Structure formats: structure tokens, C-alpha cells
Amino acid sequence: GAGVSQSPRYKVAKRGQDVALRCDPISGHVSLFWYQQALGQGPEFLTYFQNEAQLDKSGLPSDRFFAERPEGSVSTLKIQRTQQEDSAVYLCASSPRTSRPSNEQFFGPGTRLTVL
Amino acid sequence: DAKTTQPPSMDCAEGRAANLPCNHSTISGNEYVYWYRQIHSQGPQYIIHGLKNNETNEMASLIITEDRKSSTLILPHATLRDTAVYYCIVRATGGGNKLTFGTGTQLKVEL
Numbered sequence: 001g002a003g004v005s006q007s008p009r010y011k012v013a014k015r016g017q018d019v020a021l022r023c024d025p026i027s028g029h030v031s032l033f034w035y036q037q038a039l040g041q042g043p044e045f046l047t048y049f050q051n052e053a054q055l056d057k058s059g060l061p062s063d064r065f066f067a068e069r070p071e072g073s074v075s076t077l078k079i080q081r082t083q084q085e086d087s088a089v090y091l092c093a094s095s096p097r098t099s100r101p102s103n104e105q106f107f108g109p110g111t112r113l114t115v116l
Numbered sequence: 117d118a119k120t121t122q123p124p125s126m127d128c129a130e131g132r133a134a135n136l137p138c139n140h141s142t143i144s145g146n147e148y149v150y151w152y153r154q155i156h157s158q159g160p161q162y163i164i165h166g167l168k169n170n171e172t173n174e175m176a177s178l179i180i181t182e183d184r185k186s187s188t189l190i191l192p193h194a195t196l197r198d199t200a201v202y203y204c205i206v207r208a209t210g211g212g213n214k215l216t217f218g219t220g221t222q223l224k225v226e227l
Contacts, residue, residue: 042203103213
């Protein structure tokens with residue numbers, strides 16, 4: 001079946017522009033995560049949704065970052081007034097709701113954002 | 117979540133076993149050990165997880181020491197396609213638990 005998809009795969013923005021990054025999770029997956037990965041580093045958690053509810057946004061670096069998942073499926077990560085330090089790969093992951101320990105997260109290919 | 121320590125890089129000859137170590141000396145009783153890997157330009161991929169018993173699946177084996185303070189991921193017959201960054205992650209279970217990645221181990225499999 002289809003995995004997690006993200007669009008666009010690459011985005012170049014001028015400093016100060018707003019951007020919107022889309023994530024299509026695996027159908028039926030309840031949990032959705034956003035991560036930010038700077039060059040040469042491991043991914044860092046940004047925010048988590050369970051269905052349409054944003055239950056954890058502790059990783060969002062500033063109030064310029066905003067995420068939503070209004071119908072509990074597709075999610076959008078929006079960055080306002082982009083800065084050069086926002087340049088990174090943004091990864092989306094989804095996970096089925098399960099109480100089992102094997103609660104693996106399925107990752108998309110990421111969106112590489114470059115802010116000039 | 118407990119912090120993990122991994123070597124930054126390792127090399128392995130194709131066809132040989134790759135043994136990737138991880139230290140997690142502050143692991144607590146309800147925390148599992150997870151391994152993910154990230155091939156260049158792709159998202160991370162789940163490999164295996166365990167609590168205290170050794171585990172094996174079609175991809176790898178996970179050996180956890182009796183005191184649970186360290187573990188080893190074993191790829192029994194490494195191929196060139198196993199070249200990737202391998203992340204050892206310790207976390208409690210649950211649908212909402214985020215993954216805390218470190219910098220991982222860059223495994224390079226060579227001919």
C-alpha cells in the first residue's frame with residue numbers, strides 16, 4: 001500500500017516568505033508527527049497529533065511555526081516569515097493507534113526547505 | 117527519555133556481520149530500545165525494538181545486556197544497501213511518544 005507522502009519534496013524560499021508543507025499519512029493512522037532535520041543531525045521532534053487534536057507542540061521552535069490537521073488525516077506545517085535557520089529537511093511520520101510496544105512510526109521522504 | 121551514545125561511524129565488508137553498539141546506561145524499567153536507520157535522502161525506517169530479551173526479525177537481531185545498559189544491533193550479512201545512519205533510541209511505549217534521535221552511527225558497507 002501507499003506510504004507516507006510529502007509535498008513538495010523541495011522548496012526554496014526567500015527570507016521572509018511564508019511556506020506550507022503538506023503531509024499525507026498512511027490511511028487510517030491516528031498519530032502524526034512532524035520532525036525537523038538539520039544537515040548532519042538526527043531528526044528533532046516538532047509536534048504530534050492524535051487525529052485532529054494537537055497533543056504536543058513542545059518542539060516547535062518559535063511562534064512562526066504552526067501545524068494543523070483539521071480532519072484528522074492530511075497535515076500542513078506552516079512557517080511564517082522564514083529565516084535562514086529554518087533551512088532543513090522536514091519529516092512527517094504516522095503511526096497506527098495501538099497499545100503494542102511495536103508502535104513504529106512510518107516516515108515520509110521529507111521536504112527539503114532552503115531559505116535564501 | 118534516556119540518552120544514548122553511539123560511535124559516529126563504522127565500516128563493514130559486504131557479506132560480513134555488522135555489529136552496531138549503543139550505550140543507554142540511564143534507561144528506566146518501562147523504556148524500550150528501538151533502532152531506526154536512515155538511508156541517504158530518505159526518511160528513517162524502523163528496524164527492530166526490544167525490552168530485555170534478545171529479538172530477531174527479517175532485518176536484524178537485537179542483543180540487550182542483562183543490566184539493559186547497552187545493546188547491539190546485528191546485521192548478519194551486510195550488503196551495500198545497508199549503508200545508512202543507524203539510530204538507537206530509548207523511549208517508553210505509547211501512541212504519542214515522540215522519537216528522540218541522537219546523531220547515530222554512519223555505517224558504510226564496502227566491497
